[in-house]
Amino acid sequence: MIDTLAxxxxxxxxxxTLRLAGPGPRLLAxxxxxxxxxxxxVIAAIPLGMMGQAGQGLILITIFALEWFYPVVWELTYKGQxxxxxxxxxxxxxxxxxxxxxxxxxxxxxxxxxxFLPFLNVAALVSMVSNRHFKRxxxxxxxxxxxxxRPARERRxxxxxxxxPPPFPLSLDEQRALMAxxxxxxxxSADRGHELAGLAEPLWRAYPQRDRVETLLGIAAWLEGARxxxxxxxxx
Amino acid sequence: MKQESFVxxxxxxxxELEARLGGKLGVEGAEKLPVLLRAVSHDLxxxxxxxxxxxxxxxxxxxxxxxxHKLYRAPVASWRRWWEFxxxxxxRAVREEWRLVVLSHVLFYGSALAVGWWxxxxxxxxxxxxxxxxxxxxxxxxxxNGPHFLKPRSFDSDTVMFGFYIYNNISIxxxxxxxxxxxxxxxxxxxxxxxxxxGAVAAHLGRLGFGMNLLQFVIGHGSLELTALVxxxxxxxxxxWSVVAPGRYSRAHALxxxxxxxxxxxxxxxxxxxxxxxxxxxxxxxxxIDRNIKLxxxxxxWLCIAAYFLLGGREREARAS
Numbered sequence: 001m002i003d004t005l006a007x008x009x010x011x012x013x014x015x016x017t018l019r020l021a022g023p024g025p026r027l028l029a030x031x032x033x034x035x036x037x038x039x040x041x042v043i044a045a046i047p048l049g050m051m052g053q054a055g056q057g058l059i060l061i062t063i064f065a066l067e068w069f070y071p072v073v074w075e076l077t078y079k080g081q082x083x084x085x086x087x088x089x090x091x092x093x094x095x096x097x098x099x100x101x102x103x104x105x106x107x108x109x110x111x112x113x114x115x116f117l118p119f120l121n122v123a124a125l126v127s128m129v130s131n132r133h134f135k136r137x138x139x140x141x142x143x144x145x146x147x148x149x150r151p152a153r154e155r156r157x158x159x160x161x162x163x164x165p166p167p168f169p170l171s172l173d174e175q176r177a178l179m180a181x182x183x184x185x186x187x188x189s190a191d192r193g194h195e196l197a198g199l200a201e202p203l204w205r206a207y208p209q210r211d212r213v214e215t216l217l218g219i220a221a222w223l224e225g226a227r228x229x230x231x232x233x234x235x236x
Numbered sequence: 237m238k239q240e241s242f243v244x245x246x247x248x249x250x251x252e253l254e255a256r257l258g259g260k261l262g263v264e265g266a267e268k269l270p271v272l273l274r275a276v277s278h279d280l281x282x283x284x285x286x287x288x289x290x291x292x293x294x295x296x297x298x299x300x301x302x303x304x305h306k307l308y309r310a311p312v313a314s315w316r317r318w319w320e321f322x323x324x325x326x327x328r329a330v331r332e333e334w335r336l337v338v339l340s341h342v343l344f345y346g347s348a349l350a351v352g353w354w355x356x357x358x359x360x361x362x363x364x365x366x367x368x369x370x371x372x373x374x375x376x377x378x379x380x381n382g383p384h385f386l387k388p389r390s391f392d393s394d395t396v397m398f399g400f401y402i403y404n405n406i407s408i409x410x411x412x413x414x415x416x417x418x419x420x421x422x423x424x425x426x427x428x429x430x431x432x433x434x435g436a437v438a439a440h441l442g443r444l445g446f447g448m449n450l451l452q453f454v455i456g457h458g459s460l461e462l463t464a465l466v467x468x469x470x471x472x473x474x475x476x477w478s479v480v481a482p483g484r485y486s487r488a489h490a491l492x493x494x495x496x497x498x499x500x501x502x503x504x505x506x507x508x509x510x511x512x513x514x515x516x517x518x519x520x521x522x523x524x525i526d527r528n529i530k531l532x533x534x535x536x537x538w539l540c541i542a543a544y545f546l547l548g549g550r551e552r553e554a555r556a557s
Contacts, residue, residue, distance in 0.1 A: 010277060010300070010304055011308075012273060012274050012277035012278075012300075013277070013281075014277040014278070014280050014300065016297060016300050016301050016304060017297050018301075052392055053393050053395065053396045054391075054392045054396070056396045056399065057395035057396040057397070057399030058395070059399070060396075060399035060402065060403040061398075061402050063403060064399075064402055064403040064407060067407070068406075068407070079305075093305070096308075097301065097304055097305070098304070098305065098308040098310075099305055099308075099310065100310070101309075101310030101311075102310070102313065103496065103499045106499065106502070106503075107495050107499060110410050110413060110414050110502065111414045111417060112414070113411045113414035113415065114414040114415050114416075114417045114422070117415065117418075117422075131488075137417055140488060140491055140492070141417065141475065141491055141494075141495040142492075142495060143492045143495075175287065176287075179287075179290075180290075183290070223287075224287075
């Protein structure tokens with residue numbers, strides 16, 4: 001896996017790209033939800049506690065309902081999000097990118113009991129790092145994934161350099177990697193930029209008299225369609 | 237195609253789709269949405285293939301994702317579905333898994349009988365199963381001459397027990413189901429352990445001559461509670477078994493299929509346990525109902541449960557095939 005994207009083909013015959021969320025933000029969302037749940041229980045317990053014994057029974061029912069159905073109710077009424085997921089910008093969808101249905105939501109949330117074992121979500125973590133889509137056991141059984149809901153951070157424009165042609169044909173992924181490098185290099189230190197550029201040795205080897213980073217930026221500019229100014233008219 | 241001219245030409249339809257995504261669709265929207273989605277899907281494919289700017293591809297991808305989310309959604313729940321569930325889906329789902337349901341019953345009642353038989357021969361064994369304090373409380377509760385036997389309780393204290401039974405019993409059933417994903421072991425252990433517990437309590441109280449008191453208490457809600465616990469264990473075993481023996485599917489796919497089949501059983505068991513909690517709190521412990529009535533109604537309950545799972549939905553099943 002090079003990135004955390006998952007492609008889903010729609011009936012319209014096009015691939016949608018889902019950006020999968022990893023264990024870190026999901027654990028944070030879970031902790032936030034735990035806090036919200038605890039606060040609800042405390043608030044509910046104040047009036048119920050004054051109702052005597054019947055109130056105690058109702059408190060137990062509240063705890064039960066929140067433990068098992070808090071995420072289900074939120075996910076179904078709020079488009080796959082719980083308050084914790086809203087805060088972290090996460091959303092649960094089915095594997096094919098469609099909204100959750102009752103059975104999926106119930107399954108993934110009942111199986112939290114298994115994901116929690118042997119303690120503190122260890123089973124969930126093991127499951128998440130051993131499949132490509134960061135699925136915990138509940139996601140595997142329900143056929144769901146947790147994705148980022150917000151757009152990726154605005155990418156800065158690529159750093160420009162004089163366009164130079166690539167020394168040999170590049171695959172689509174290689175072209176993408178070069179263009180992504182041109183956008184990112186401005187956020188890196190000069191040393192790190194140099195180090196990263198080192199990975200594309202066959203490319204900068206072809207232009208021995210040039211700086212590595214400038215070579216890659218030049219090729220990226222070429223790939224994005226720029227051409228040396230004197231030949232502007234020829235390319236189409 | 238140049239990106240600029242592409243954007244200039246297609247921008248209006250992107251904006252139209254964007255506008256239709258907020259709020260209700262309406263009749264016109266419902267007609268237009270699929271057309272627009274198809275067009276914008278095409279634009280996304282073109283933008284990707286021509287390697288237009290990443291932000292543009294990202295924007296189109298988000299637009300397609302949102303529209304797809306709006307167009308394809310699960311059917312909405314209705315009262316009719318609810319009725320169909322109890323009269324057809326639930327008993328049929330249980331019958332479909334009859335092997336595991338029978339296995340789970342054998343595990344539960346088998347362990348109960350084995351422990352009961354052992355305790356009748358070695359009464360002291362009870363202390364290896366339950367802590368002594370627990371045994372003494374239990375003896376007091378069912379001793380007809382003791383101070384605690386079916387003391388008249390208020391409606392309020394019945395409600396505490398109602399809440400407790402929901403909290404405790406349904407959680408046990410859910411956990412038995414969920415832990416079944418580990419090759420069915422968690423579910424099996426849960427069913428076995430509860431069987432041992434029942435066998436130990438029944439044998440110990442029976443030996444002391446309090447058996448009738450226990451029976452008249454348990455028989456009413458037992459048909460619902462015990463059956464639901466055993467069957468949610470079977471649903472959990474279904475999950476685990478699909479991973480152990482996926483047949484011609486991949487393990488991941490087999491697990492998803494098994495989960496879909498197990499889900500009606502879990503819904504049904506939760507419903508049964510909810511009903512059992514009410515019976516247990518307000519009926520089984522009641523002092524005002526004659527013992528023989530409790531026994532008769534309880535026995536009838538068991539017959540009804542058996543008939544429900546053996547016969548429920550058969551007629552429709554026959555019509556469908």
